[in-house]
């Protein structure tokens with residue numbers, strides 16, 4: 001294994017992309033070897049540091065992921081579902097660890113990632129933070145401990161720019177609750193209530209999404225019974241928690257067997 005793996009950041013100008021660039025640059029056991037943006041983006045051809053309003057780094061932003069990945073051991077990708085799926089074939093060819101934070105992936109997208117993971121290491125999670133991954137385990141335990149009289153609802157809040165709902169984290173928490181309670185997640189899933197919905201169906205898990213301002217990410221798992229309510233909550237106030245998890249995943253993935261892993265594998269939870 002390389003002592004200091006070379007890392008490429010996809011979507012380098014994004015909210016997560018810029019955070020990831022800073023974290024990789026500051027990491028004592030990583031080297032930033034590439035920064036990729038979409039074709040036509042203003043940053044293409046610019047020095048990455050200058051584009052980020054800082055000192056020059058000598059690294060130019062490219063729109064050619066293949067060129068960027070050629071000499072990398074890891075790619076950290078918080079972009080869009082289309083970009084992530086296309087990239088997975090390139091990372092598999094290059095045998096680079098592909099760390100995926102992108103959410104909003106369809107079942108068909110995930111099947112394509114499974115195919116790429118036959119040849120390369122993919123670590124994917126809708127939330128890379130330690131706190132949320134621990135919360136999934138707690139959610140599973142609480143769902144298993146409480147009887148079916150406790151209705152399960154997941155409420156999430158994010159900034160106004162977020163394009164997918166429910167969030168990837170909400171889905172992780174809902175899946176954990178379904179597993180704990182022995183429910184089929186797809187059958188239990190209820191994501192929208194509007195108008196005359198009828199009374200709440202037993203055995204369902206409801207999802208509600210709030211969008212506004214600059215909320216980084218907040219998630220409640222509510223277990224609502226008769227006369228009492230348990231609320232498990234995670235509040236993210238700094239995107240660095242996601243970036244640090246992603247860096248940990250990129251290091252953990254070095255020299256692993258090909259496979260489609262999660263942050264639970266990385267964190268040993």
Ligand SMILES: NC(=O)C1=CN([C@@H]2O[C@H](COP(=O)(O)OP(=O)(O)OC[C@H]3O[C@@H](n4cnc5c(N)ncnc54)[C@H](OP(=O)(O)O)[C@@H]3O)[C@@H](O)[C@H]2O)C=CC1
Nearest residue numbers: 011013014015016037038078079101102103126127128242
């Ligand atoms: N798993 C986790 O822990 C977390 C996951 N996320 C997820 O990460 C994703 C990104 O979030 P966020 O950073 O807020 O979003 P942004 O829109 O700020 O960033 C996405 C970046 O990807 C760029 N991009 C789009 N297409 C391509 C392409 N073909 N090649 C290279 N770059 C491309 C975008 O460029 P342009 O804007 O010009 O299109 C943009 O700069 C979302 O799915 C979000 O839900 C976010 C935080 C934590």
Ligand SMILES: O=C(O)C1=N[C@H](C(=O)O)C[C@H](O)C1
Nearest residue numbers: 103126127162167168169217
């Ligand atoms: O888009 C975001 O910002 C976030 N997305 C992830 C999600 O969909 O859960 C993780 C985090 O909540 C921030």
